[in-house]
Amino acid sequence: GIQVEQSPPDLILQEGANSTLRCNFSDSVNNLQWFHQNPWGQLINLFYIPSGTKQNGRLSATTVATERYSLLYISSSQTTDSGVYFCAGPSYNNNDMRFGAGTRLTVKP
């Protein structure tokens, strides 16, 4: 199966700062998704982004499928952005959804 690497593993920001999270895949993927796991354990869909760029408020994501990576941008971070961010996707050949280890984001007031 494919390998998913996320960086950085941990990120500490001051409220109002911007950040970029990266996700690399070892093989071509489709149906790439970004999730936010809040401190209560809930997994929240952020983006479904097989390719291209999408924006939702202060968050945006870009996937370059041909180069096997995706980026998540968080602008003007808020304390409520804290939590773990995961990227995930299945390979083209099967439905085995692989998650990265996540980026743990802490936003300090």
Place this chain on the structure above:
Amino acid sequence: DSGVTQTPKHLITATGQRVTLRCSPRSGDLSVYWYQQSLDQGLQFLIQYYNGEERAKGNILERFSAQQFPDLHSELNLSSLELGDSALYFCASSVRVKGEQFFGPGTRLTVL
């Protein structure tokens, strides 16, 4: 609220026991996925069903089994439980075989 429901929210049981976790997908979704999240293994895909049929299998132990019923709800059965099975178990659903997945709130299983 994603529209995916899971019961129970919490489950505490003893080693050697058997438990059943239940999932109801979003209205209109035909595909159901099960995942396990543990501290040491991260989020791992277990199994997928689409319209009642198994479509993909991940790191699911032989002690675990699942099925999807005609009304599309799914159950994950965990037997001969071990301490290491303590984890958060998520169910997700999507419309198609491959598509955007929406996650339920999870069932936190503690094996004592």
